[in-house]
Amino acid sequence: MKPTSPDAPTLPVAGLDGKDRPGDANVCSTRGELEKELLEFFVRAAQLAGQPKSLGEIYGLLYFSEDPLSMEEIVARLGISLGSASQGLRQLRAFKAVRAVAVPGQRKDYFVAEIKLRRVIAGFVQEEIKPHMESGLERLARLEELAGALDDVHLQQRVRRLARLHEISGQLLPLLMKLVRV
Amino acid sequence: MKPTSPDAPTLPVAGLDGKDRPGDANVCSTRGELEKELLEFFVRAAQLAGQPKSLGEIYGLLYFSEDPLSMEEIVARLGISLGSASQGLRQLRAFKAVRAVAVPGQRKDYFVAEIKLRRVIAGFVQEEIKPHMESGLERLARLEELAGALDDVHLQQRVRRLARLHEISGQLLPLLMKLVRV
DNA sequence: AAGTATTTTCATTTTTTCTTGAAAACAACC
DNA sequence: GGTTGTTTTCAAGAAAAAATGAAAATACTT
Known part of the structure; x- marks a missing residue:
């Protein structure tokens, strides 16, 4: 499996005019x-x-x-x-x-x-999505603590509800990974 | 449930100095x-x-x-x-x-x-993700046809493989929706 | 219907993100 | 160890996206 020789470009990506002469195979x-x-x-x-x-x-x-x-x-x-x-x-x-x-x-x-697109998706989730989610969930846990110290019931409830997001994302990621069959 | 009166702002978001005097409840x-x-x-x-x-x-x-x-x-x-x-x-x-x-x-x-975050996620998927995916899949179908007309086996295989993405996304969306219990 | 309060639109400005290209870093070879 | 081919880094420039604010449109009130 030799590398493409420099004089035989097979993907003339740049410089297309988009025209398609009708009537011949072209x-x-x-x-x-x-x-x-x-x-x-x-x-x-x-x-x-x-x-x-x-x-x-x-x-x-x-x-x-x-x-x-x-x-x-x-x-x-x-x-x-x-x-x-x-x-x-x-x-x-x-x-x-x-x-x-x-x-x-x-x-x-x-x-x-990598032509197995499942793997590409898995890698992307692993490297990009997961870290963001994890740091977000950490942050949420800290916020929940902070809110606990206050005596504003409404605010506390909302923070708690927000913190339940981790239930969703806790399911979402494994599920996604399973779907994508890493 | 009256609207907040203009003279009683409860969320002083702007203009915080971030300082926290220690030693009092604050x-x-x-x-x-x-x-x-x-x-x-x-x-x-x-x-x-x-x-x-x-x-x-x-x-x-x-x-x-x-x-x-x-x-x-x-x-x-x-x-x-x-x-x-x-x-x-x-x-x-x-x-x-x-x-x-x-x-x-x-x-x-x-x-x-809307404080039910599942619903917010569902709405976002519905309005933003789904249309993008659908137009992408349509586009793929067209490309697969186009590739069929060519006699480049390698290219055809790759396009076909790519088109199988619709299997993943065809599962992904319903699954996501189910998880989020719309 | 005229006047006023509220919201939307959109050309412009600002901010952010992406790309560039040349210099620095690195690695293979002699 | 110096030379050369290759890759990475990063400051500056270009492009894209978001925010602004004032004018236009809309809707309510009398």
């Missing part, structure tokens, strides 16, 4: 169109998850690439900066959405996407 | 501290959900208020603009996180928070 343009839309799909998904656009682009590109890609190639195909690529890849590795593979005669790192 | 300052942190809790929750800060502040304020509050009061207590308040309240009403109540002798609208 596979190239259809393919380009498709690839553009696929990337856009991942960009939207990234943004729904509160992640930068570039992250979605990188993952999308790797998801559809037959071979591992170097950072250089990613930068070239997406037209993004080295900085974005480096940061995006780091984040994606944290989510276990991509991993680096070593290519024998090559000094560079090459990257491949 | 309930006021503790209370102020608590209220500030509670609002911050909701602000974080809002941001985790990809919503503007002001939205969290408004909901938080209403969540802890004993009485319905008018937009004017909300603006005054939070120190936000009328525009933010209007837009935030609209969004919150769309999520069914707040509702307007009519106060007899009063022309203004008064707002109360």
